[in-house]
Amino acid sequence: MLLLEAFVALFFALVLYGLRITDGQTAALIGGGVGALALASAGLMRTRVGLVLGTVTQVALLAAGILLPDMILLGIIFAILWGVSVYLGTKIDRERGERYEAELAHFRASGSLE
Structure with missing residues (x-):
C-alpha cells in the first residue's frame, strides 16, 4: 500500500505542476518528499x-489536500486502508505468536522436542 502511495505522490506532483498550482521545483519537492517518505x-x-x-505518510497525504482539495478524498481512503492494515497485521502477528507458543507447549508436553 505504501508503494502505491509513492506513485500517488508522484502523480500529485505532476498534477500540481500541470494545473500550475505551484512551480515545477516546489511540486517536485512536495511530491518527492511524500514519495520518499512512503518508500522509506x-x-x-x-x-x-x-x-x-x-x-x-498518511498525515502528509491528507495535508496535501491543502494544495489540491481532491487529495483529501485520496488521503482519507489511504488512511482508512492504513488503519485496517495495521490492525489486521497486528492481529495476525499476535495470533501467530499464540499458535507458536501453543505448538511449542504441545511438543514439550509430548516429549518430542527434546
Whole structure:
C-alpha cells in the first residue's frame, strides 16, 4: 500500500505542476518528499519506525489536500486502508505468536522436542 502511495505522490506532483498550482521545483519537492517518505516507511515496515513513518505518510497525504482539495478524498481512503492494515497485521502477528507458543507447549508436553 505504501508503494502505491509513492506513485500517488508522484502523480500529485505532476498534477500540481500541470494545473500550475505551484512551480515545477516546489511540486517536485512536495511530491518527492511524500514519495520518499512512503518508500522509506515501506522499507522499514518490520520495525516500529516503519509504522510511525507510515502514519506520518498518511498525515502528509491528507495535508496535501491543502494544495489540491481532491487529495483529501485520496488521503482519507489511504488512511482508512492504513488503519485496517495495521490492525489486521497486528492481529495476525499476535495470533501467530499464540499458535507458536501453543505448538511449542504441545511438543514439550509430548516429549518430542527434546
